[in-house]
Amino acid sequence: MKKLINSPEDVVREELEGIQLAHGDRLRVSFDPFYIVRKDAPVKGKVGLLSGGGSGHEPMHGGFVGAGMLDAACPGHVFTSPTPDQMFEAGKAINGGAGVLQIVKNYTGDVMNFDLAAEMLHEEGIDVATVLTDDDVAVKDSLYTAGRRGVGLTVLMEKLLGAAAQKGMPLSEMKALGDQIRASGRSMGMALTPCTVPHLGKPSFELGENEMEVGIGIHGEPGRHRVPVASADEITEMLMEPILSDLPFHRGEQIILFVNGMGGTPLIELYIVYRKAAQIAEKHGLKISRNLIGSYITSLEMAGASITALRADDALLALWDAPVNTPALRWGV
Amino acid sequence: MKKLINSPEDVVREELEGIQLAHGDRLRVSFDPFYIVRKDAPVKGKVGLLSGGGSGHEPMHGGFVGAGMLDAACPGHVFTSPTPDQMFEAGKAINGGAGVLQIVKNYTGDVMNFDLAAEMLHEEGIDVATVLTDDDVAVKDSLYTAGRRGVGLTVLMEKLLGAAAQKGMPLSEMKALGDQIRASGRSMGMALTPCTVPHLGKPSFELGENEMEVGIGIHGEPGRHRVPVASADEITEMLMEPILSDLPFHRGEQIILFVNGMGGTPLIELYIVYRKAAQIAEKHGLKISRNLIGSYITSLEMAGASITALRADDALLALWDAPVNTPALRWGV
Amino acid sequence: MDQLTLAQARSWIDATASVIAENAPHLSELDQAIGDGDHGANMTRGFTAVVKKLTDGAKTDDLGGLFKLVGMTLLSSVGGASGPLYGGFFLDLGKQCAGKQTLDAQALTAVLESGLNDIKRRGKAEIGDKTMVDALTPAIEAMKAASHDVTSATRAAAETARDAATKTAPLLARKGRASYLGERSIGHEDPGANSMALLLGALAGVCHE
């Protein structure tokens, strides 16, 4: 295992120290328990937007804390959901009187921990609502599983709900908007290489020199199919077709198209994937109204990519265009 | 070789097609010869800022084209300097009457090709000046070599000169400012893994499971020392000490500190490196006035990091803070 | 042995911490095959935190207090799916044992069954879904069938759980991370069933001495 770390136990704490040193002008880091919060929190009268999850997906979620996006993020250990006390403390820190909305990726651990936190916040007299993301079309028969996983859509969800909160949307409307976004987005990912969780020291799965894994999540877990390595165009088709046919997306619709790197894939390759994805979208009669290309929701150093498509109307696009000022996503300010 | 590509020959063209599809609203891509240019070029009365170099360092340079940064970028083949006809055509496209400034990384190939382009532009009646970057302290005895390499400082140089150009600074002052920046910044990099140039299909060098390469450039070339893998803190010291002692930086000075990923290193590790780098800077009595953390000047999928420190006064910081609107670097707008 | 005492319960927690730490690599390996490879680290982190609190002198006057402390600590240190499940399990044990200093075999069985129900309520898993429920459910049935002393009841539980954990291998996972693998989850033992077997093994160990 080759990593720029000191010791596996210290990875998250030292990362947070780095974030505090780098962005201390606008973020505050709590070390007991771990969370990252806007320095100006709580913003009075604004719904506090809270997310979190295992570490190893950077910049998500900590890199998305700031005006126009998250108010706080709770990092767990690498690939391990955070604990309820983190969300509870973070939730209290960002409650400006209008309640707290939790954005939770649909994993058993995340859901149960956030549920407990919601109970605790509720007992504290704070209004809490929760929006799930479960956009991964690679999870089939989701009725007989823990359900679809939350993946790339989470990034778009955090941006869009962040803008809505900043505009003063009340909690109940935010929750409805979140559910609408949840219902309008689909994703799928693949890996050319596995990744190595620091405290394990060996790759999450083995892949031959000519194999790739299609339908992976974001936790270094193997996917559903192991197939021979294919060209970028073929891979993009393998991801786009299930995404587009699942929702399904209809001719004439507008979408936000998000091509995401898994951490170890260079940007030059993501543009090659975007090229084909855009061509496929066009072939399906979809209009790409906005796009995002880069490594925003990652699996450590895994090489691979995921694609997310979100059906968007003008209201959603206006939220997308609203100013955002976070370490990892910034425009309009 | 596992890559999200179709064929090695098509990598750059297809990447450019992706960029055109993704950012066609604000950039224009020329395919014969290859260059990326602001859609609103030439900007009348403004110095046109031109850079370029081999591909494989994305987002540099193409991702830095836009208001407040580059007017055009010329991508060569992977790790191969572009050709004079590219710079010549791009230079003509961005000349708004105030001349063209070329930012050139100090590599034999880049320097000679940009020199030829400068001659051609000059013959066309366009004022041309050139600023070199040669900030890599890993290159020793630079009098007996092709000189120091241009690495991380190039990103900061493009941002700062981009802001100066946007403010209407004339060419001669821009050249002087560029030379000042060149004299005030130093960098050094290291690799945990090599990278694979697509048309070669095998890694640029071999590294044992317990080896790393210190003093690498950005072209997959081996560095000057091969040493056992060390902790993030030790590695950061190996990079910071030569950087700080070379210029040298003095107690009480302000710096912009840039921790850069080589392409395959996840952000979580870069923050761990930043943490130590900031501690070392503080120990040396330096004030980090601004920072940049991310993979901005890369070597394909190489795992590793580089650090750049640039001495900065308030005038430079104002240029840093000025609005920039490019695919890869954006703030204030 | 007729009763599980507070001192023994405390030893149970210590023994669990040791056996979990020892088997952490194995638990993580199981989790790496069908999950995300952190189960060993998660459980070790949790029980290390518990032992630290106890060693640092956290006051626990009765079984209820002890189990509540264990539950709260697991909840705030484990994370993942197992954190709320094991945390909730011990919190439930704590509720059942409020004010109690000892448990006889029958009471112990009832208390563990209540804990099982908390796990099932929270995780919505049924028997056969390839989770820790598959180890705990038959273990409790075995306790009911065993003779009415704590030593043999817990030994029955431990042996049954051990066996049941192994038998999760051929199951198709329907809950938790492993469920994403579909058919590919078949052939691997469930990590949580294994940690549950270790927990019950540690219980049998202290009740045997």
Add this chain to the structure above:
Amino acid sequence: MDQLTLAQARSWIDATASVIAENAPHLSELDQAIGDGDHGANMTRGFTAVVKKLTDGAKTDDLGGLFKLVGMTLLSSVGGASGPLYGGFFLDLGKQCAGKQTLDAQALTAVLESGLNDIKRRGKAEIGDKTMVDALTPAIEAMKAASHDVTSATRAAAETARDAATKTAPLLARKGRASYLGERSIGHEDPGANSMALLLGALAGVCHE
């Protein structure tokens, strides 16, 4: 053979293109050891573009026109360090040969020496710096010493360049990318010296037939 003709010069370019393409993997391997591994691809891309232009019927009425076309094409298709160096070299040959249909051995030697000087001026490399200069310089000396016919002069050049390219291995690189390696550049042949030897080998080949 007394004279290099336009037709032979044209064959020289074709032969160079073939031999460069054949040896591209080797050239890139050499460049990967002490550079960035693109020399084979760079040179192949360049000469393929040249041959395409010629096959597509680009008009070249004399040696000057032919070499100018080669130079311009290399300049706009090779990139890297070798692009301006080989491009400039052929542009210089073009200037020297403007209006000429043939070159005798002495004239050919003088023209190549002028090209060498262009390379040295542009790249600022001296003999011993471990570059293409180390192959071309002794080759020109050998031509001067050889008997005054094109066949033996070019054969001497080719053999000497071949030998000199091999002898770049023990040198410490002082120019180009390889110079960054310092001592570690020792023990590897220079890629550009090798491509130069191929170029001169191709020349000897067409002058021999």
